[in-house]
Structures are given as structure tokens and as C-alpha cells.
Amino acid sequence: MIVDATESDSPLLEDIGSRSGVLNDDEMDALGAVWEEFLLLGPEDSGYEFLVDRVGDRVSGFVCYGPRDFTDGVFDLHYLVVDPDSRRQSVGRRLLRAAEAESREAGARMMVAETSTAARYAGIEDFFTKAGFQPEARIKDLYAAGEDMVVFVKRF
């Protein structure tokens, strides 16, 4: 069941993030900072929303999204992370769908996901295009030589 994340999810999110294999150390640090800001200020003032896929005590993935600064009606998909033990169960798809639905209710006209072509993100283009996103912009070598940024966009 997809529900709002709560403070008690802190260790689960850190555990899933570090085991996911998609977040490097810098990204884990940034996730920690975003999570702290979310807990401290709440979704409205932090600008971050966290949803988890929870069954009983178990969390199989989480998504973080929120309005993009300086835009009118654009929401960023900041993180979408699935427990490696829960792959191939549509957890990512359901989390994304929930984030889209909540964003639309909050007035989003567009969702944006900045992704990398690094090997650890293999399959992400397929995932996003199946979900109705389009790769709309690309900056070659942005993250590092050989690691482009690809921006996926879905318009509602």
C-alpha cells in the first residue's frame, strides 16, 4: 500500500537507498539532507513529499517528489528507489503512478525527472517511456565524461 512516509521510516529508507545500487555516496548524502528537511519543515515548507510502498512493517520502495523552484506547475521526481529484493513486482511503477497522481492533485501540469546514462541506471529509459515520459533534453557528459544527463518529461 502506498502511503505517506513517516519519521520511523528513516532507517528503512537509508537501508533501501544504500542497498539499491543506484545512489552513489553524494546522492545518499543529498537524500539524507532532503529527508531531514522534510522531517523538520514538513512537506509544505520543505517542498518535498515522500511516499513509501508499505506492507506491514516492510517497506519495498520510496519516491520523493515536489514542486520545482521558479516554475509554475512543474514537479520534480527527485528519487524513486526500489528495494533490490522487491524488483519485478511493479513497485517502481506503482510509486511513480502515486507520485504523478498526488502531483496532479497539487496542480502539476508537468513532471520532470533528471536522470543519468551511467551504467547503474540501465533500464531507466525503458521504465520512463513505458510510464508515458519522453526524453526531452540531453546534456552530453554532464555528470562525468561518458555520463550524460537525460531529462524525462511527462505532461498531464
Place this chain on the structure above:
Amino acid sequence: MIVDATESDSPLLEDIGSRSGVLNDDEMDALGAVWEEFLLLGPEDSGYEFLVDRVGDRVSGFVCYGPRDFTDGVFDLHYLVVDPDSRRQSVGRRLLRAAEAESREAGARMMVAETSTAARYAGIEDFFTKAGFQPEARIKDLYAAGEDMVVFVKRF
């Protein structure tokens, strides 16, 4: 002369920013937050550098830039603002050139400037392409309906 900004420049930067006609209220707020962080933490820890074009007590423009999170050797050009009374004197060009030179010295292999197609930014494409930047990515309607984001990139 282009030199590092100091705390005493606070009122000048706010004055130039508000009279520039290019920064809206949200962007002025964000500039204020960035400037506070720069003063509080210093360039290293804040990740922001500010340079001003100063003649005597007078400042005719400023530039803010710094390393982009999650990238290796990419610097963002965050702000480049010229006093409307000092236009057509190459202030912007000199500030940009100084920011590029300092970034290269700090290891930049690329500089990135996210800009808007809003009317108040008219002429920016001409300015950046003359400075050797290329429009490398565009997201339609990102800032608002009819206001695209255009990302200019210069590789060193």
C-alpha cells in the same frame, strides 16, 4: 576591475538585482538566500563564488557561479546581473569571462547556464552564443506556459 565580492556589497547587489528588471520576486529571494549562504559558509563550503565589477565605491554588475552538485568538473553560472545604468559597456562580458577563467582554474571542464525564454531575458541567446556557449537543451513550457528553459553550455 573584477574582484571578489565582500559582505559590504550586500546593499549594492540587492539594489542592482531589483533594478535589473531580469529577476522576479522568487529569483530575488533565491539570490538573497544564496548570498547569505555564501557570507555564512564562505565559497568553499557554500559552493558559491561571487565576483563584482567595481570602480571605486561603485559596482556595475555581479556574477555568481560554482560547482554543480553530482557532477565532475561542471560549473553552473547561477546569476549574471548588470546595473541597467551600465549597459553597453561590456560589463556582462567581462564578468562572464572572469567567472569562466576562475572556474577553469578550479577544474571546470564545462560551464552551464540555465536560462528562460521569458521576454525579460531577450538578447540572452545572442549574448551567450557570442561568448562561445551553445544552446544544448530545451524544455518547452518549463517555467510557465510559453516560457521554455534553454540550457547553454560551454566546454573548455
